Amino acid sequence: MATTLNGKIAAVTGAASGIGLAATEALLAEGATVVMVDRDENALADQTARLGEKAIIQVTNLLDAESCKAMVPEILEKVDHIDILHCNAGTYIGGDLDETDPDTIDRMLNLNVNAVMKNVHGVIPHMKLRGTGDIWVTCSVAGHSAIPWEPVYSGSKWAMTCFVQTMRRQLREHGIRVGQVSPGPVVSALLADWPEENLREAKENGSLIEPSEVADALIFALSRGRNVTIRDMIVLPTNFDI
Numbered sequence: 001m002a003t004t005l006n007g008k009i010a011a012v013t014g015a016a017s018g019i020g021l022a023a024t025e026a027l028l029a030e031g032a033t034v035v036m037v038d039r040d041e042n043a044l045a046d047q048t049a050r051l052g053e054k055a056i057i058q059v060t061n062l063l064d065a066e067s068c069k070a071m072v073p074e075i076l077e078k079v080d081h082i083d084i085l086h087c088n089a090g091t092y093i094g095g096d097l098d099e100t101d102p103d104t105i106d107r108m109l110n111l112n113v114n115a116v117m118k119n120v121h122g123v124i125p126h127m128k129l130r131g132t133g134d135i136w137v138t139c140s141v142a143g144h145s146a147i148p149w150e151p152v153y154s155g156s157k158w159a160m161t162c163f164v165q166t167m168r169r170q171l172r173e174h175g176i177r178v179g180q181v182s183p184g185p186v187v188s189a190l191l192a193d194w195p196e197e198n199l200r201e202a203k204e205n206g207s208l209i210e211p212s213e214v215a216d217a218l219i220f221a222l223s224r225g226r227n228v229t230i231r232d233m234i235v236l237p238t239n240f241d242i
Helices: 018-029 041-051 065-078 102-130 151-174 189-193 196-204 211-222
Strands: 009-013 033-038 055-059 084-087 133-138 176-183 232-235
Touching (some): 009 018, 009 065, 018 033, 018 041, 065 102, 102 133, 102 151, 151 176, 211 232
Parallel strands (some): 009 084, 084 133, 133 176
């Protein structure tokens, strides 16, 4: 049975655009307050002006160790508690491994893997103390299938699939649910590194989905009764051939 999200407080990383913005909009529509976490202060200001007073700005650079560490304490200075943490921020590398460089690999792994682990680490004591909470990670179908044209990205998302499954087991006895939403290709700036032929074919044959469709899946999972955990939702364009 569905439960209401009205009055819940959520924090969403990468909230200024793409899936993070769509998730923010969907949560607000359900009556939640959303702390929008992003490094782009101007984009956050523009979005919160549009979305209203229940959208709260949190400027955090997840690639900066001190800023990342301060995220949860700074959020808790602005809201009473955190019911939902949606670790959504991420980046993408496509192409053969030898076509990229070590600095770009470091940046991806720091954002897609390390920052997520640190954000979850930061919120656990708070949620344990309250005896409840939801932690959700934006993963990818690439975390379930070895995609040959994106080995670094796919590797980072496989790491998240393992992390979510292990953290679910660690935290379930504390009333904390952990899950992930794993979309196929989503219309967003992250696809800029896709091989041009793959992107063209995906656009032509309808193998892309909108960020709002990923957000719909998130709302479904979060609104289940507390006796139910949706550990992973794979959301694919109908014509996506993986």
